[in-house]
Amino acid sequence: MIAAVADAVTDAVPQRTLGRVQRTLTYLVILLMCLLTAVPLYVMLLVAFQPTGAVFSGGDLHIIPQTISFENFTELLTETDALTYTYNSIVVTVGVMVLATTIACISGYILTRFEFRGKTAFSRSILLSYMFSGIVLAVPFYILFQSLGLLNSHFALVLGLTALLSPLNIWLMWQYFETVPISLEERAWIEGASRWRAVRDVVLPIARPGIVTAAIFSFSAGWNNFLLAQIVLSDSEMYTLPVGAALLLGRDAGWETAMSVSVLICIPPFLIALFFQRYLMLGINIGESG
Amino acid sequence: MAKEIRTERLRKEYDADDRTVVANDDIDLTIEEGEFTTIVGPSGCGKTTLLRMIAGLQEPTSGRLYCGDEDVTDERPQDRDISMVFQNIALYPHMTVRENIGYALKIEGVPDEERAERVEEAAEILQIADQLEKKPDALSGGQQQRVALGAAFVKEPEIILFDEPMSDLDAKLRAELRVEVQQLHKRLDATIVYVTHDQTEAMTMSDTVVTLREGHVEQVAPPTELFDFPNSTYVAEFIGTPATNFLPVDLQLTDGTPTLRGFGMEIEVPSEELDPHVGETVDLGVRPQYLSAGGGSFELDVTIDVIEPLGTESVVHATRPDGEPIDFVTDDIAEIFPGDTVTVGFDEEDLIVFGPNGEAVVYGARLFDSAGATQQIN
Amino acid sequence: MRERLGADRFRWESPVLLLGKVALALFVGFAMLMWLFPILYGFWASVHENVVASAQFVGLGNYADVIAHDLFWKALNNTVVFAVVTTLTSVGLGLLFALAVNQGIRGGSLARTLILFPYLIPTVVIAFLWQFMLNQNTGVVNELLVGLGVLDEGIRFFGTTEWAMPAVIAMSTWVYAAFAFFILLAQLQSIDGALYERATVEGANAWEKFRDITYPHIRTTLLLVVFLRGIWLFNHFDLIFIATRGGPINETLTIPLLIYRLIFREFSYGQGAALGSLLFFLLAVGAVVYFKLLDRGEVGAG
Known part of the structure; x- marks a missing residue:
């Protein structure tokens, strides 16, 4: 099969002529890569759409499902707090996306266009903060939020996540704004645009891929975070999806329930993976280039 | 407006x-x-x-x-x-x-x-x-x-x-x-x-x-x-291609007239402006466009290094007797080849005398203004 | 604060500068409160006892206690094994995949999209999924191994002392290979194809091309990825915590999990902070040494 595929794509290899052995190896590696990533995901989907209890009733798991059942999902939505968790997660995620992205844009622009004392120290401290264990930071956050009377609120979680996320996001936007030539802004000023209008009409549209990437990072932090949410939120009414899901699993829910919660949590990230791949790659690269 | x-x-x-x-x-x-x-x-x-x-x-x-x-x-x-x-x-x-x-x-x-x-x-x-x-x-x-x-x-x-x-x-x-x-x-x-x-x-x-x-x-x-x-x-060098040639010459008085001596040439420049520089070495500037292979009132022998044909005219890079480069522009390269020694010359109205600090002191075209208007520009 | 346009100060831009200064002040305030405060508080707490109620200065006492803790050396050992092996496997696998996809053959872009998914899945889900995959009775992996005759009966991967760490590492590699993959792929794609053509003309084989063209081009990025991933894995908490809680018998207990235990089980924030600070210092020293060695390598190679 591999050979057949290989023959079919020979003309898709433009300049690089691959040896037969090398080509076969390449296909094997890519096949391995696809299998390794896809199989666990497939298993997750498979189990999630099995009737409740199917997994334990004697290894009835087939590679191609015999039945497809939405039982787990209806159970999840009607008998658990999954909807509340989802709502909470959306609130927190949107909050982090708005706050963290805004802060990243403003700070990134200032870092790009102005000189001030401590700029170097600031950029170095970004790396430093990266080396500090998140768990140790959780307690000061707890104390901080306690003294501010913000414990058990989504606002506190948004603040904390934004703080944890800001170094990376600011770095990203800083690097991105650096790629917008200052002469574009200067031209806009000379053409009569105010500073703000030049930013709105010229800088932000050009930096859009960077902004989208920062927003995706923020999304990821808001949607996926477990540790901080677990520490800041005490009331199960306030739980986000990951914390809620862990709670569900802790109650010895069946594998089907676990997998259907997983599928639920995975929908937004998967949509992002499908539609924003280009931005994500860009973000990963810029985030690393520092 | x-x-x-x-x-x-x-x-x-x-x-x-x-x-x-x-x-x-x-x-x-x-x-x-x-x-x-x-x-x-x-x-x-x-x-x-x-x-x-x-x-x-x-x-x-x-x-x-x-x-x-x-x-x-x-x-x-x-x-x-x-x-x-x-x-x-x-x-x-x-x-x-x-x-x-x-x-x-x-x-x-x-x-x-x-x-x-x-x-x-x-x-x-x-x-x-x-x-x-x-x-x-x-x-x-x-x-x-x-x-x-x-x-x-x-x-x-x-x-x-x-x-x-x-x-x-x-x-x-x-x-x-x-x-x-x-x-x-x-x-x-x-x-x-x-x-x-x-x-x-x-x-x-x-x-x-x-x-x-x-x-x-x-x-x-x-x-x-x-x-x-x-x-x-500075301007003479920066403006015009190739850059102006500078020949270091001695400024002396001959019968009370300032005279430039060097490269076998003796050029009388009757200008009071030169008086303060008598006894010093000054730069004699000649644009490559005004140096001609046919000779002129003042002449020196140069050895051809490279000829760059540019269509109607050619830029010739040569070496003068003291080993420094010298350029001239000519429209006739049929007779000259790299390695040849040729005589190039210029007239008094083509020269410019620059003082030791690089400032222009005398323009030949103004001093000897008979032919000053016929110059061409590259 | 000054405008960066030729380092000028603009009289007539002062309202904008003022706005900039206000924004900067707000930001610095936020950063100090939300970002610097926790770190400084962590350091402060590491030299105090009974931190939350009535703090008492104990000097390096917490550090001594932590190092003397039964589990300290085991946790340190586990952390190093986990971080180093996972870094190597995930970066190695990422590099292998990136090299394959960079050949530009069909199927590559599908693989590229697929590998992004593990990276984006929330930690909780990864832990669920792998617990299921590696389950003794229902797990796909065991079923496969038994079916192929490799094993007589399934292994409780997360539950046995000898298999727990490899299982955790495998799970982490599955997630983090994507990170190295994307960065290295981008770097590979930036290499001028003409270089390979020239090498082909000059008769270089695949390995020689990798050694003489590919590797020098991606070296800096590769080392940076190793560094950042390594540091990050040393501090990694969520995945192991949810998957194994450090078990069985502390076999997957890493320093961050020990910190968690100190703080939330033994209720000694001072010791937890001391351990966190210790890890921070170790990493900082490690970072300096790493970059020093890199510099030397650079000079030696150049």
């Missing part, structure tokens, strides 16, 4: 690490209204800084800047009626050509219909009318340059500034755009200030050339004057 630009002791200092760099040193300069003025000089001479101060993108350390009668030193770039074409072209990558050209008009609040009309008219003139809906990325370098030109003149400003806009283009396109820019200047009622390090651009396009040297104005003159009457070795 074109406006005159005037600077009054305009000065710009930078802090570079622990020292202060003076980019512009108290520049007094008047750029006439409606003229095409080129500011030329090697990189680092402060020409771009001067232009950016005129634009309002940089603030002078001291001094004043006037547009017409108005003191604009403290005005923001937004409030100055100027346009600018940037070195890197600076087209907005996310806007179409139409939006790029029309952006200034949009900010000015020109109604959509009128804006479309003016943009299309500009595009027509620049022959990019069929590119209006494209993004800058999809255009060739020359087309992008035309869009930048269109964006600069569509709002009919008093002043248009050019910051080395053609430095990234190839020679053929540059030649084409030089003509385009000049035609635009004729069509527009605007003062044009054009910064470049390319003396060809300066010589071919401008009414007036301002030569800058390390933050100072070295000479302000029309191109022909700059070519024939450079006021220093």
Whole structure:
């Protein structure tokens, strides 16, 4: 099969002529890569759409499902707090996306266009903060939020996540704004645009891929975070999806329930993976280039 | 309405690490209204800084800047009626050509219909009318340059500034755009200030050339004057290709007349201006265009190294008796070959005497003014 | 604060500068409170006892206690094993995949999209999924191994002392290979194809091309990825915590999990902070040494 595929794509290899052995190896590696990533995901989907209890009733798991059942999902939505968790997660995620992205844009622009004392120290401290264990930071956050009377609120979680996320996001936007030539802004000023209008009409549209990437990072932090949410939120009414899901699993829910919660949590990230791949790659690269 | 630009002791200092760099040193300069003025000089001479101060993108350390009668030193770039074409072209990558050209008009609040009309008219003139809906990325370098030109003149400003806009283009396109820019200047009622390090651009396009040297104005003159009457070795070397030849000669008195001696030549230069330099070594400058292989009143033998044919004429690189290079331009290379020793000569009205500090002291063309008017320009 | 345009100060831009200064002040305030405060508080707490109620200065006492803790050396050992092996496997696998996809053959872009998914899945889900995959009775992996005759009966991967760490590492590699993959792929794609053509003309084989063209081009990025991933894995908490809680018998207990235990089980924030600070110092020293060695390598190679 591999050979057949290989023959079919020979003309898709433009300049690089691959040896037969090398080509076969390449296909094997890519096949391995696809299998390794896809199989666990497939298993997750498979189990999630099995009737409740199917997994334990004697290894009835087939590679191609015999039945497809939405039982787990209806159970999840009607008998658990999954909807509340989802709502909470959306609130927190949107909050982090708005706050963290805004802060990243403003700070990134200032870092790009102005000189001030401590700029170097600031950029170095970004790396430093990266080396500090998140768990140790959780307690000061707890104390901080306690003294501010913000414990058990989504606002506190948004603040904390934004703080944890800001170094990376600011770095990203800083690097991105650096790629917008200052002469574009200067031209806009000379053409009569105010500073703000030049930013709105010229800088932000050009930096859009960077902004989208920062927003995706923020999304990821808001949607996926477990540790901080677990520490800041005490009331199960306030739980986000990951914390809620862990709670569900802790109650010895069946594998089907676990997998259907997983599928639920995975929908937004998967949509992002499908539609924003280009931005994500860009973000990963810029985030690393520092 | 074109406006005159005037600077009054305009000065710009930078802090570079622990020292202060003076980019512009108290520049007094008047750029006439409606003229095409080129500011030329090697990189680092402060020409771009001067232009950016005129634009309002940089603030002078001291001094004043006037547009017409108005003191604009403290005005923001937004409030100055100027346009600018940037070195890197600076087209907005996310806007179409139409939006790029029309952006200034949009900010000015020109109604959509009128804006479309003016943009299309500009595009027509620049022959990019069929590119209006494209993004800058999809255009060739020359087309992008035309869009930048269109964006600069569509709002009919008093002043248009050019910051080395053609430095990234190839020679053929540059030649084409030089003509385009000049035609635009004729069509527009605007003062044009054009910064470049390319003396060809300066010589071919401008009414007036301002030569800058390390933050100072070295000479302000029309191109022909700059070519024939450079006021220093710096200008003589920078303006015109190939660069002026300098022959170090001794200045002595012969029967009371200052005389240049060297390379087997003896040239009497009856000028009082030379009196202070008698007994010193001075530079005798002769443009390669005025050195001829056929000989002249004064002659020296040179050895041919390389011949560069440029079509109707050729540049000949040679070595003079003291081992230094010397260039001359000739239209007849049939008889000369690398390795040959030939006699080149010039006449007294072609020489310029530069003092020990590089300043021009005597122009042969003025002193012996019989043939001064027939000179040609490269 | 100054405008960066040729380092000028603009008189007439002062309202904008003022706005900038206000924004900067707000930001610095936020950063100090939300970002610097926790770190400084962590350091402060590491030299105090009974931190939350009535703090008492104990000097390096917490540090001594932590090092003397029964589990300290085991946790340190586990952390090093986990971080180093996972870094190597995930970066190695990422590099292998990137090299394959960079050949530009069909299927590559599908693989590229697929590998992004593990990276984006929330930690909780990864832990669920792998617990299921590696389950003794229902797990796909065991079923496969038994079916192929490799094993007689399934292994409780997360539940046996010898298999727990490899299982955790496998799970982490599955997630983090994508990170190295994307960065290295971008770097590979930036290599001028003409270089390979020239090498082909000059008769280089695949290995020589990799050694002489590919590797020098991606070296800096590769080392940076190793560094950042390594540091990050040393501090990694969520995945192991949810999957194994450090078990069985502390076999997957890493320093961050020990910190968690100190703080939330033994209620000694001082000791937890001391351990966190210790890890921070170790990493900082490690970072300096790493970059020093890199510099030397650079000079030696150059």
